[in-house]
Amino acid sequence: MGSPSYADATELAGAIKSGTLTCVDAMQAALDACAKQDELGAITHVNPETGLAAALALDQEASVYPERFAQRVFAGVPMVAKDLGGPFPGLPVTAGSRLFTRTGKGEDSDLAERFRDAGLCAFGLSTSPEFGFSLASEPAIGPISRNPLDPSRTAGGSSGGAAAAVAAGIVAIAHATDAGGSIRVPAACCGLVGLKPTRGAMPGGPSFGNHLGGIASELAVTRSVRDTAAIFDVIRGKTRGPYADIAQHPAKTGKLRVGLLTDTGRHYAIESDRAQAVEAAARFLESQGNELISIRWDEMESAVQASARAFGDIISVNIAGLIDDLKLDVRLVETMTQAFIMRGRAMPATVLWRSLNGAVRASRTLWEIFDRVDVIVLPMLAAAPPPIGSFPTDHSDTDLHLERMASFAPLASLANISGFPAITLPFGEDDEGLPLPVQIMAPMGEDKLLLKLASVLEVEQRWQHRFPIAGFPT
Template identity: 35%
Template sequence: MEELLRQDAAGQAQAVRDGLVSARELAEAAIARIEALDGELNAVVHRRFERALAEIDTIPARAPFRGVPILLKDLGWRQAGEPYHAGSRVSDERADAPDGYGVVRLREAGFVVLGRTNTPEFGSTITTEPVAFGATRNPYDPAYSAGGSSGGSAAAVAAGMVALATASDGGGSIRIPASLCGLVGLKPTRARVSLGPALGEGWNGFSCPGFVTRTVRDSAAALDVVSGTYPGDPYGAPELPGPLAGEVGRDPGRLRIGFLTAHPRGDVPEAPELTEAVTRAAALLESLGHDVEPGGPEALGDPDFPVHFGAIVANNVAAQVAMLGRLRGKPVELDEIEPRNAAMVASARGQSAADHILAAQWIDGFRRRMAAWWSAGHDLLLVPSLGVAPFPLGWIPSDDLSLAFGRTGHAVAYTSPFNATGQPAVSLPLHRNAAGLPVGVQLVAAFGREDLLVRVAAQLEQAAPFEHPAAR
């Protein structure tokens, strides 16, 4: 059974179809591993084991992922009848809310939902250390962060509790935990996955649902399951040429790829392990026949980007806090939420509606300037997944907000621009530092081109197979 737990979701589903294991046995093995490991890692904050086992017999026999265990991030990914806290002490339980559209599709595909994973309060930082539920630890070294905001999901998958877990990404929250936990983290194109029925968009379109997985084929197949628009969605993503799972193993052709080992803005300190990771990945891509050259979009160096991006995020956090107050019938006081979010809410209250719209319009122009680089003939951009080296728990302090925001800004320097542009990007576990901690590299494609990302990611995975020792 341990061997089955080390397989990816596609392998587990095949084992169930072949009769090598029953869906119940597979779920029970995953439950046992969660119970054995989570006391140290603190990845799973809500368990629904008995309900999950009771639901197995209702799964259609032909469901493609029948019996495969999965965990849901406790931010977005609402499930009817289950607690929902978004990492906050300000309870946001919505037992009477319907399943999110993505959860509906996961259950239709046969996944067995075992529980919900830890996340920082409101998903507004890059490490999972919420006051409400405590810190999630990295399976590679428990003294280190598993990243955020999908840190609980990433730690659970890296530790082998489940083969994949849901995630979301508003400024790097899929790619950063994937980098720190040695996983594949694909942020899809804006609106590839509906946020309904609860929302039309998240963080002005910056936030996208997705997954953290151990293989490229799982990321592709899982995204296929949940992709699609619903009536009432504000907009949709460009149609893909076919299922992403069908792109795995397909020849990407000879591509023109730019790469950066230093941030063009000039204010992001360089880390040797990040430079080494990108340099080695560039050499590997070149050895596979691609045209690889230094350089990237000029707009990426715009010093005004963090100000406008940060203002929009702060305004959205303030709106979320206001909604929580309405749901419970009294306003949320700033001392009820963590200092980081209280500072964002206070900042947002000093902004006008016109200020918010002007910031969004600035992002519109930034998006066009960024897109010009791909339109000029580039296929992919290669950059670090994380702007800083792997960091220990406590590195983002709660008692020094200036230091916390500064370090967070450096960490998301290579990820947040592509939330603003809505482009798809994937973090791949191609490197380790001297201490053996994972260091991911990120590939970014033009808007709507997840198909190209999957082809190249699978090509790299075959050339340099990903290792997952923490799952063993």
């Protein structure tokens, strides 16, 4: 992978391994930055003791077992977990809801164990909307997560707190989840790299097993493609169910067939500068010796529409089942969450079945397109990050809420419903200095191909981070 010209988690880990700073130094700097940037709303819960204990243990390992320490990819790098998803010990999750309290020690998970094995030290939880039901991270219980590039705008959702923390330099890398664009949308809002991995590539056990019927994946938001590639390699594989452990293919070499989705503007109001950035990225890949192939909107339209329907139906029945199974008090959740619960409870099994079959057909449609292209370059966002409050949850119109999200990120849920991997990264900036994101999709098991192409685009350096990483030596 090409080496970016700005600090990232890989560089921070290198500084720690070289002895320029200790793990505890790095952790204390992250904790200080977290306190100093509290108004950003990126982090909803902090446990300094957990973070410092993890950092101290690694400093001790570095002196006693230096070879083991050196093998940890991100040795001593501070991180935050998301307040939704696979749990981390010492960080009890509330899913952004007043239904739960931060009591107990927090559960552990296969995912958290692998983050620790990489040398990452979790000290807090990033802000998420209630149960992840928004593309803005503004839970009623607070805090409101703001975009570091323009605090009047959203950092995205549902991993908005994670993206804000990384973009602001509080941490260099953060755990994130993606069920309908929730890694990629915040990354796109904040000028970061976000990979939604192939279904089955990430561990989901032992207690978070089904991940919304397979549409959700977990990984991270980062400041560089090489960080994403490194954490992907550490976390992936041997998932122990419920989905097949998809084999990863080596990144293809030689001339690639790059598909460019055209004419999306007929159905979605994608701003011209964002559409132009997508075409520019595809043209740049063509200039590197690849073949550019146009993909008409009508070839993908049915899959996009089926994915949107399936996403809305799956999240509705999922939250209804969770509330009923745990016998939780529905009156404690936000109005929009209550509406999704009612929608899920009222949904006939035949309606859900049609949506699930539609999802299967959407996957088949994509497979047929991938018979003639290796990847597809397409928009991530239709517009710049909107102002805070653009995705209100104090009403009960679920169709309106889903439509608002689809209008902002019209091609996000396609990767979740199909199970295919997709990555976003910035490829330029608009007149207001906000990132112009690009999305690339590939067939199942071709995550490394996505990372390879993303690194090619990144080397162009059309985007530079605005804030240094806390504790990074200057």
